[in-house]
Amino acid sequence: MQIQVKCSCGEGDCPEWAILELQGTVEAQPSFQNSLQNLQIGILCRQSQENYTFSVGYHELTGTKVKLKKPMLVLKKIKLQNEEEMGERDVNSLRVELDVIGIIRHKILFKTRPKALISKPQPAVKEKVTQPSSTVPN
Numbered sequence: 001m002q003i004q005v006k007c008s009c010g011e012g013d014c015p016e017w018a019i020l021e022l023q024g025t026v027e028a029q030p031s032f033q034n035s036l037q038n039l040q041i042g043i044l045c046r047q048s049q050e051n052y053t054f055s056v057g058y059h060e061l062t063g064t065k066v067k068l069k070k071p072m073l074v075l076k077k078i079k080l081q082n083e084e085e086m087g088e089r090d091v092n093s094l095r096v097e098l099d100v101i102g103i104i105r106h107k108i109l110f111k112t113r114p115k116a117l118i119s120k121p122q123p124a125v126k127e128k129v130t131q132p133s134s135t136v137p138n
Contacts, residue, residue: 007100014100017074019107020044020054022061044108052108059114066109074102 007014032039042056054061075098 014103016106017102017104018065019068019104020063021107021109021111022054023111026056054108054110055117056114058117060117061110061114062112063108063110065106067106068104072104073100074104075099076101 026041028036028039028041042054045053045055047053050065052063052065054063078097078099080095080097
């Protein structure tokens with residue numbers, strides 16, 4: 001079976017993607033288990049050309065940009081019906097093409113333990129309660 005790969009964005013114009021490599025596991029709360037698609041799990045910020053931070057909940061990870069040994073493609077699978085055999089429901093009548101939608105040349109590696117983002121509690125401000133002066137009649 002031959003699978004054709006085509007690039008619809010033009011040679012050299014494919015968008016750059018990156019991989020986030022985390023140590024450990026990222027677990028979703030039970031209320032989100034059935035709706036993980038388009039779920040925002042954190043905020044990725046670039047500190048400099050090579051350094052990044054990734055904030056997840058109350059944790060902040062620090063990572064670096066690493067070049068991959070071999071670039072990878074991000075593909076989208078497209079199933080096409082063969083026009084000659086449209087009437088038959090045969091496996092051979094389906095043709096598969098892969099469309100290139102991105103290229104991955106780098107990964108952002110977070111290999112250290114996360115730093116806890118705990119803010120200091122605000123000091124309690126005690127207000128002076130002034131009691132009204134009572135006047136005692138003579």
